[in-house]
Amino acid sequence: MTQLTIAERIVQELLRGRLxxxxxxxxxxxxxxxxQTINQACRRLEQSRRLRRYVGPSGKIVNELLHGTVPASPVVEQTILPEPAAGDSAVQRRAEGIMLGLLGERVGCVLRPRRFSLPDGVRVEVDGADEDLTVLVEAWxxxxxxxxAQKHKVLADAMRLLFVASTLATPPRLVLCLSDGEAARHFTTARSWASAALRAFEIDVEVVELPADVRAEIIAAQQRQHR
Known part of the structure; x- marks a missing residue:
């Protein structure tokens, strides 16, 4: 990964926090x-009209990015992951690939698995993202x-989406994609803190309909897991 300058890191941090x-x-x-290294870099960014400096509520001078400022280097590096080869993934992974295709048709974009490499070396993957990173998806x-435990898994997926979104310059649409109304009810219409939290954080829950044979494969796999 290319070494970022102090100024680039400042821009990324201000983009990340949005404050x-x-x-x-x-x-x-x-x-x-x-x-003083930060102070000098911020002054240079102010001179180049990438941020403005002013006295904040605490009495300290704060740095705020000017509208339209983008980092010279990406906040994260992204890698499009290959689709799983036949036989390499479980039935659910195959079904989730079909779900991404169905959801992509609904929202008007191609969704593919994506890996994000953050500046601190942390890597995180999402089940689907479009090329311009305007939509991030986790599928179940x-x-x-x-x-x-499965409810916790879905909420962990939601946290993953929020975390990745926080690293991007432009906030994307966040979607949890499910394929069964009963599976989705706890996160949509049920009177649960989970459904309320998803609404509060503007994470959409989309339900797509899988082909009957794929649904049957998933149900059979679930039954085998609980024998």
Missing amino acids: PLDDDELARRLDVRPR AHQGPPKA
């Missing part, structure tokens, strides 16, 4: 010493009402 930050906070978040092909 004005003072020099001390930027130095802490970026682990840069001495603090389970049939029937979810059990407690």
